[in-house]
Amino acid sequence: MYLKTIVKIVVAIVMVCPMNAQKKNIKKADEVFEAYSYIDAREIYLNVVKEGFESPQVFQKLGDTYYFNSEYTDALTWYEKLMEKYPNNVPPIYYYRTAQSLKSTGKYQESKKxxxxFASLSADTELAKNFMNDYPALDSLVDFKSKEFEVYNVTELLTNSDFGPSFYGEDKLVYATASGNTMGNKTHDWSGLPYLDLYEAQLDEEWRLTKPKPLEGEINTPYHEASATFTKDGQTVYFTRNNYKNGRKRKNRDKLVNLKVYKAIKMDDGTWGNVEELPFNDNSSSIAHPTLSYDEKRLYFSSNMEGTIGESDIWYVDILDDGSYGPPTNLGTKINTEAREAFPYVTESNNLYFSSDGHLGLGGLDIFVISLNNEGAYKEVTNLKQPINSNKDDFGFIIKEDKKIGFMSSNRDGDDGSVSDDIYRIWEICGEIVIQGIISNGKTGEALKNATVQLLNKNGRVVSETKTDEQGSYRFGDFLNCTEKYTVQASYRDYEKNEKSVTTPRGSDVVQTDLELTPPECPEDDLGCRLTLQPIYFDYGRHNIRPDAEVELAKILQALKEYPQLKIHIESHTDSRSSSSFNLRLSERRAQATMQWFIRKGIAKDRLTAKGYGESMLLNHCSNGVQCSEDEHALNRRSMFIIKN
Structure with missing residues (x-):
C-alpha cells in the first residue's frame, strides 16, 4: 500500500512539473504575442504543442501568428484544429478569420458556410450585415475576370517584401522595401523581415522599375519607413515611420512601438530633411499610409485611434491654409468595418481606392473604390475584381485614371504571406487603337483630297497606306498595337512631304495626328512659274500681244514643241479699273489673243484652251475704289499658263 502511494505521488510530480513549465512558456508566449512579436511567439507556441500541451487559446494564437502575416494556409491549419478539438470554445471572430483563410486558399463554398x-453569432456587426447583403454575389465575383486590365510583377527579382508604391513626379515611383535595409541588419519581430526603407526608382517606357536607390537624407532610419505621398511640386513628402526619435524607438504604455505619420521637406541639395512628426499622432495608437487629395487640402490615412470601428479604419484631416491640421475625422461605416481598412489613395476625380478584408472580397485584403463625391459608377463600395484582386492580399493601389495605368502590392505569387509582397504594374489591356487625322495645305489650311498617307512601323517599314477623302481625312485602325511607336507620313503631288511620330497608348483610344504639307513655290500646274517666265502684261484697255510678252511666250512655245503631250490652259486677267463687265470681256479677248499667238506658231488648237476672268482674281489690294500706283495695277493685268491633266 505504501509503495503504491509513493508511485502515485511520483507520477503526479512528474506530470505537474512539465505542466507548470508549459504554463510559464505559454505566459511568456502570450506576452510576446501581445507585443506583436508574432515570429517569436509562434516558436514558443509550436514548442508547447510539440511537448503535448494544447488549449483553445494556444490554437487561436498560433493561427493568428500566421493570419496576421498573411500566411493563410498555415493559419487555417490551426483554426481548423481549434474547431475540431474545442467546438464549444470558439469566439465568433475565429469563424470570420477561418472564412477569410478559406477564401485565400480558394475554398469559397466552405468559406460561405x-x-x-459567424453571421448567426454576430448578427449586429457590419461584417455580418455585409455577409448577409453581399455573399450571394460571391460566386459571380469569383467567376468574373475583367478583360480590361492586365497585371505584371515589376519587383519579382527582388528578395523579401516590396510594397506601398507612390507616384513621385512624372517618371518615378517610391516604395517600401525590406529587400535591402540601408541602416542596419535588424529584423522585425512581427514578420521576421528586415526593417523597411523607402526607395525611389525610375520608370522606363514600359513602366518598369529601373535604378532603384534609397531616398537620400533624413527619412530612412534603422526601423520602419513606408507608404509615402508627395505634393505635386515634389517638395514635400508625408510618410509612415515607427515611433522613433533621436536614434531610439519610443514605446507606448503596452511596450509597443506604434506607427506614425511624418513630414519632410526637399532641401537645396536634393536630399530630404526637416523631418517632423504630425501633431495628430499619439503614442497610444498607430497612424499610417498617408495619401493627399488631389487639391492637397486633405490628408487621408489609416489608423486604430480612438473612435475606430474595426482593427483599422480610414480617416482624414484637413490641411488648413496656415499649414496646421484639422481634427481627425473617421470616414464612417459606409467605408469602414469591424475588420481592416487601410492603404487609401485618392484620385483627381475624388475616387477613394482602399484595401479591406471587411467588405465582400476574394480573400485576404481586396482593393475597393468609392466616389467621395457620391457620383459616377462608384456611389457604393465596389470591388475591383480579378485580375486586380486575388485570393491573397491585394493593397497599396495607385492609378492615373486618365491613362488607366497604375501600381499595386500583392503577395499572390508566393506562399509566405507578407514575405511574398511584390509590386505589380496595372494597365489597360490593349483594345482598339485608331490613328486618324486631316492632311491640309500648310499655307491656306485647305484640306487636301487624295493625299497619300503611309503608316510606318518603328523599323521604318510601311505597314499601311491610304488616301485622304473629300475632307482631307485619313484613318488607320484594327491592326495597331498598344504602346508602339509609329510614323505617319503624308505626301501630295509636289508638296513637301511631312511626317510625325506617335506612340500609341494603352487600352482603346483615338490618336489624332494632323499634318500640314507645304505647297511648292511653283504650283505643279503653273507652267509660267515653272519656266520662270516674266509676267506677260498688257497695256491698259488693250488685248494685243506686246513685243516684250512675245519673248516670254517663246519659252512656252519651246516647251510645247519639246513635249507633244503637253496641253495648257490660258488664264487672262485685268485690273479693277473700268466696269466688271468690260473687264470680263477684255480679259476674254486677251486670252483668245494669247491662244491665237500659239496657233499661228504651229501649235494644234486641241492642245490649247483659254478663258478670261476679268478682275475676279486680283493679286493685291487694288480693288474698286482703292488708290494704287500704275505698277500695282499692272500686276493684275496678266496671263497665266496652267498645265492640263
Missing part, C-alpha cells in the same frame, strides 16, 4: 456561422 463558415461566414454563415
Amino acid at each position: 463558415m461566414m454563415g456561422r
